Amino acid sequence: MKLQKTDLRARIEETAGWIRERITAPPRVGLILGTGLGNLAGRAADPVAIPYSEIPNFAVSTVQSHAGNLLFGSLKGKNLVVMEGRFHYYEGYSLEEITFPVRVMKALGVEVLVISNAAGGMNPEFKKGDLVALTDHINLMGVNPLIGPNDAKLGIRFPDMIEPYSKRLVELAARVAKDKGLSLKQGVYGGVTGPNLETRAEYRFMRLIGCDLVGMSTVPEVIVGVHAGLEILAVSIVTDSCLPDSLEPVNIEEVIRAAQEASPKLDALVEGFVEAL
Ligand code: HPA
Numbered sequence: 001m002k003l004q005k006t007d008l009r010a011r012i013e014e015t016a017g018w019i020r021e022r023i024t025a026p027p028r029v030g031l032i033l034g035t036g037l038g039n040l041a042g043r044a045a046d047p048v049a050i051p052y053s054e055i056p057n058f059a060v061s062t063v064q065s066h067a068g069n070l071l072f073g074s075l076k077g078k079n080l081v082v083m084e085g086r087f088h089y090y091e092g093y094s095l096e097e098i099t100f101p102v103r104v105m106k107a108l109g110v111e112v113l114v115i116s117n118a119a120g121g122m123n124p125e126f127k128k129g130d131l132v133a134l135t136d137h138i139n140l141m142g143v144n145p146l147i148g149p150n151d152a153k154l155g156i157r158f159p160d161m162i163e164p165y166s167k168r169l170v171e172l173a174a175r176v177a178k179d180k181g182l183s184l185k186q187g188v189y190g191g192v193t194g195p196n197l198e199t200r201a202e203y204r205f206m207r208l209i210g211c212d213l214v215g216m217s218t219v220p221e222v223i224v225g226v227h228a229g230l231e232i233l234a235v236s237i238v239t240d241s242c243l244p245d246s247l248e249p250v251n252i253e254e255v256i257r258a259a260q261e262a263s264p265k266l267d268a269l270v271e272g273f274v275e276a277l
Contacts, residue, residue, distance in 0.1 A: 005130040008096070008103070009151050011057045012252070013107055015100075016107035018056050023048055023072045026109035027081035029274055030102070030230075034086060034117035034217060039099060040267045041082045043072030049084075059087050059097040070101070076275035081105055087115075087218040090195035095145035099224035103154065106228040112169070112277060113225045116266055118251075119215035119236035120197070123187055124209045126238045129262040130185055131177070131269060133170045134234040137189040137219050138211055145220045146227055155227035164226050169273075176272040187212030189236060191219030200244040207244075213256055235269065237262045 020026075024046075033040060041047070042049045048068040050057045060068065071082040087098040105113065119132070126132065150157040170186065177184035190211030192198065198206070198214060206214055213236050225232050239258035 007154055009044065012100070012107050012154075015055060015057045015104050019050070019070075019072075019108060021105070022050065025074075025079045027072060027079045028109060028111055029075075029078055029227055029277065030079040030105035030110040031080060031082040031115045031163070031270065032086050032115045032221060033082060033084055033102075033115070039096055039263050040270055041069075041071045041073075041084050042190065043267065043271060044071060044080065044082065045267050046070055046074050046080050049074040049100075053086075057100065059093050059100070064220065073142050075271060077238060078274050078277060080274065081108065081110060087144070089196045089220065090216055091194050092136060095143055095220045098220050099145045102221050102224045102230070103228060106230060111231060113221075113230045113232045114143065114270060114273070115218050115221060115232065115234040116270070117189075117218045117234070117236050118215040118239040119189065120240050120242035121212070121238035122203060122214060122241060122242045123212035125186060126187070126241075128238055128241060128258050129265075130180065130238040131262065131265055132213060132236045132238060133238065134165050134189045134213075135170060135186050136165060137191055137222065138206075138209060139219050139223070140190050140206070141219060143191050143193075144226050150272075151266070155229065159227045161226065164222050165234055166230060166231045167230060170177055171177070173233055173235070173269065176276050177269055181270055182269055184235075184269065187236070188216060190214045190236070192216055197250055200247055203242045203247070204242040213238070231271045237266060244251045
């Protein structure tokens with residue numbers, strides 16, 4: 001695993017080269033669509049969908065609610081690449097496998113990365129179905145995708161994290177939301193590994209240290225995106241309420257349903273955002 005790291009750049013180039021032969025225009029915007037949020041890709045013009053299983057060096061998505069395609073196309077005249085379904089740490093993938101697509105997006109020419117996810121709401125002002133733009137995160141996964149030898153051609157050894165989520169992009173998203181009559185809240189995302197949900201004591205702890213949301217994705221991709229120099233917007237859909245004193249049992253079907261119900265709002269926001277870029 002550590003040895004593989006040294007040829008990471010060669011694998012990125014191999015994969016990007018393979019993809020370039022199958023697409024007509026380089027993508028400028030990358031989208032990673034989370035749990036229950038796979039609909040947006042359907043709006044892309046001239047779509048070319050490539051199953052992850054065909055892409056050299058890609059892992060294969062195992063989550064039922066995810067399609068498992070890399071889709072190229074254009075939305076509002078902007079060329080984009082969409083990950084329909086992402087890889088999670090709890091599935092058993094390494095962080096390198098999870099973040100490899102972000103590296104490939106960068107190699108293909110992506111400058112702006114938009115990430116969506118389903119998250120539990122810990123801020124008492126958040127309701128199920130709310131859209132929340134991330135302003136920051138706390139990495140509670142206990143791991144980091146940049147551990148290991150650093151390839152200076154991919155990014156610096158000690159990337160700073162003063163603005164992992166671009167202020168410019170959060171403001172742009174807020175403007176687009178306002179124009180479309182959508183509510184877009186803002187918050188700090190606590191990234192955990194899962195797969196179990198959190199204990200009441202963990203929710204109390206996470207709230208105390210400053211988290212508004214909790215989820216099992218996004219943080220690894222954002223860390224690698226920052227390392228690679230991408231400008232990032234991430235939006236959560238609140239799928240369940242994580243208030244420790246009024247906690248209800250959660251099941252994954254409900255989480256997926258809540259994400260799917262809110263997904264038209266997210267689609268409209270992201271479409272408007274891509275147009276405004
Ligand atoms: N905890 C962790 N991840 C989640 C949750 C949650 O409550 N809801 C959706 N993803």
